[in-house]
Amino acid sequence: MNPINRREALKTTLIGSAASLIALTKSDAAFQPTPPEIEGPFYPVAQQKDKDFDLTLIDGHQEKAKGKVIHISGKVIDTTGQPIEDAMVELWQANAAGRYAHPRDTSTSPLDPNFQGWSIVPSGKEGEFTFKTIKPGAYKVANDWTRPPHLHFKVTKPGYQPLTTQMYFPEDTELLSTDGLFQRKPPEQQKLMVSKSDKAGLYRYQIILAKIDEGQSPQHE
Numbered sequence: 001m002n003p004i005n006r007r008e009a010l011k012t013t014l015i016g017s018a019a020s021l022i023a024l025t026k027s028d029a030a031f032q033p034t035p036p037e038i039e040g041p042f043y044p045v046a047q048q049k050d051k052d053f054d055l056t057l058i059d060g061h062q063e064k065a066k067g068k069v070i071h072i073s074g075k076v077i078d079t080t081g082q083p084i085e086d087a088m089v090e091l092w093q094a095n096a097a098g099r100y101a102h103p104r105d106t107s108t109s110p111l112d113p114n115f116q117g118w119s120i121v122p123s124g125k126e127g128e129f130t131f132k133t134i135k136p137g138a139y140k141v142a143n144d145w146t147r148p149p150h151l152h153f154k155v156t157k158p159g160y161q162p163l164t165t166q167m168y169f170p171e172d173t174e175l176l177s178t179d180g181l182f183q184r185k186p187p188e189q190q191k192l193m194v195s196k197s198d199k200a201g202l203y204r205y206q207i208i209l210a211k212i213d214e215g216q217s218p219q220h221e
């Protein structure tokens with residue numbers, strides 16, 4: 001997809017997800033819910049048998065995915081800080097070259113047949129989840145707009161507001177400073193969307209879900 005078409009595709013999803021952009025309402029809860037972000041045009045459309053936590057190796061393949069291996073150590077909690085067990089945590093992302101294995105992504109960057117690209121795992125007893133994956137590449141959506149590396153997440157649990165969002169990496173400050181999506185978030189929300197890293201290759205990420213009755217409009221992603 002050339003940058004212009006990519007911009008069009010992104011625009012379409014921006015319009016479609018307007019309902020998810022409703023500002024969060026103030027609450028007495030100790031934690032603000034993780035800010036929503038658009039699903040984007042590249043949500044997986046082809047069924048995939050292997051959706052386990054290790055995206056660097058597809059079942060039955062000999063070769064591993066190309067790119068820098070990273071680990072995501074996450075936790076799902078509610079707005080009072082209590083862990084949420086058995087939330088479904090879904091991750092999809094571009095490969096190391098910034099290309100999605102998706103028919104709408106016709107960029108000339110190479111596909112990686114050994115990259116899993118999509119994973120769904122339940123959170124554990126303490127709300128914890130982990131992913132082993134590769135750091136996604138940045139990709140152009142227009143001549144003057146390059147998306148910073150990001151992971152797309154969808155998190156659901158009955159009784160809670162479903163969340164679709166994007167996680168960023170703390171080292172990508174330059175691309176984050178010019179990203180149209182990231183820059184329209186207020187600083188306090190930006191902080192919640194950037195993972196933390198105190199060890200090379202290991203990123204910590206907290207996902208905070210609001211209960212259905214917490215006054216935030218449900219998203220339509």
Ligand SMILES: [Fe+2]
Pocket residue numbers: 040042094150152
């Ligand atoms: Fe994306």
